[in-house]
Amino acid sequence: MVKKRIVSVLLAGALVAGMGLQVNVTVKADDLQDAQNKASQQQSALDAAQAEKDQLVAQLDGIVKDMEQTQADIEAKQEEIAKKADELDAAKIDENNQYESMKLRIQYMYENGNGQFLETLLESKSIAEFLSNAEYINQISEYDRNMLVEFQDIVDKVEEQQQELEKENAELEEMQTNLQTQQTELQTLVDSKSSEIASLESELSETNAKISQLQAAAAEQARLQEEAQNPGKFTPVDDYTPSGGTGRLQNPCPAAYISSEFGGRQSPGGIGSTNHKGRDYAAASGTPIFAAAAGTVTTVANNSVRGNYVIINHGDIATLYQHCSTIGVSVGQSVGAGQNIATVGSTGASTGPHLHFEVHVGGMPVDPRLYL
Known part of the structure; x- marks a missing residue:
């Protein structure tokens, strides 16, 4: 029997770039x-x-x-x-x-x-x-x-x-x-x-179905809270090997393969956006994620959609790294291109371990291929 207390807080309510989802659900023990x-x-x-x-x-x-x-x-x-x-x-x-x-x-x-x-x-x-x-x-x-x-x-x-x-x-x-x-x-x-x-x-x-939905939502909230409160231990690596195109940004996850590109697509698992605002790099959990360019970390946070994520400001553009299992940088920290900043995970609204990588220009997401 669930105790008479609120088991979680409001799940993120903003439209985010990671999977293009908007979640605004409060699950209470009552x-x-x-x-x-x-x-x-x-x-x-x-x-x-x-x-x-x-x-x-x-x-x-x-x-x-x-x-x-x-x-x-x-x-x-x-x-x-x-x-x-x-x-x-x-x-x-x-x-x-x-x-x-x-x-x-x-x-x-x-x-x-x-x-x-x-x-x-x-x-x-x-x-x-x-x-x-x-x-x-x-x-x-x-x-x-x-x-x-x-x-x-x-x-x-x-x-x-x-x-x-x-x-x-x-x-x-x-x-x-x-x-x-x-x-x-x-x-x-x-x-x-x-x-x-x-x-x-x-x-x-119908009531039992509602109970199952509430239990699933509560379990998901508990998982997200656990991810936010216990992101895991980060062990940086220094063996970045540049790969990819000739753009100003480097490949943020050379060990991964591209599982989804920017733009329209079918929703993966029924939870992903059909208007994909980034590029997905599929890799095993724990695979290193690197800064695509030198810059300053402006955000290190967690929410129900992006999971654990990092935003780096590069001046005229910004890069976002989402669904991380661990993060090794902090807000205000300066990072260099190819620096190990996090590891691949499946936190937030994710159907499997991968890096969701976005490039923002003027606050709007653009196709990362234009800069890689």
């Missing part, structure tokens, strides 16, 4: 702490939303299981209803058969001289009326009468059972409808919670 607190809160909200979703899904799974069981119960109940319908049909057939048998026997009685009873019975409009009339006809067989009543009772009982089963089936179907409604409502809640989670994940991702 900024990083606030972002981390925000990420923690977002993570907690995300965890809570996920837990709620898990509970809703568990409820939804339970309802689905209940619906499956209810559907099985409905199917079983419908099978019972079908069986009971078969029983009812059979009972009605038995009842009708018994009724027809009784009529045959009564017809037999009529043919044997009991016509008055037959007329009474045959005029009956229903089985109930028939039985009522039959009470007065003692010639009817007690067995036939009892059997007919028994079949009627069976029919009544089966009808009652069928009605009860229909009622239970209706209750099950209503229960299934309610479960389907609950399922729809829960699914809506689950979908809503999923959208909320997606939004929280997006916000958390």
Whole structure:
């Protein structure tokens, strides 16, 4: 956890010649702490939303299981209803058969001289009326009468059972409808919670990206501060060998190769200027850098873009030496042409060890090749 203090100062804010960048960034511990607190809160909200979703899904799974069981119960109940319908049909057939048998026997009685009873019975409009009339006809067989009543009772009982089963089936179907409604409502809640989670994940991702940027900026500031406060030990060398053209300025880094010239170019590593205001000499860290001409040191400084750098005034022109790892001169010091003044490094806004060399005329950068 970053402590509650400012971890660095303002990174350089002027447009500089080294890489043509302008940086004006203040990274504070509070900024990083606030972002981390925000990420923690977002993570907690995300965890809570996920837990709620898990509970809703568990409820939804339970309802689905209940619906499956209810559907099985409905199917079983419908099978019972079908069986009971078969029983009812059979009972009605038995009842009708018994009724027809009784009529045959009564017809037999009529043919044997009991016509008055037959007329009474045959005029009956229903089985109930028939039985009522039959009470007065003692010639009817007690067995036939009892059997007919028994079949009627069976029919009544089966009808009652069928009605009860229909009622239970209706209750099950209503229960299934309610479960389907609950399922729809829960699914809506689950979908809503999923959208909320997606939004929280997006916000958390953005916050984490901001944290990474702040951490990277803080690390870069720490590196720049370290470069400024601890430039390293400088050990001068005296083995300068002139090389290059016939201009008034000597090659400031004979051991290097030219990696980028003055003028328009693609930005190296996304941090270099596309309008390059100097010449880059690529070499290993620690490679000696020499004064291109005799003059007076006017600036020895460090910033986030130039890194460690030196400016030498030669009267009508000035030369700049940037991204140094160590510097061996001080402000006000007079230096001679070819004097070792610094070593190659990668301080400041640099993608690798090199010397960025500039020539200024009237305060404006010009192509160094005009003077080398």
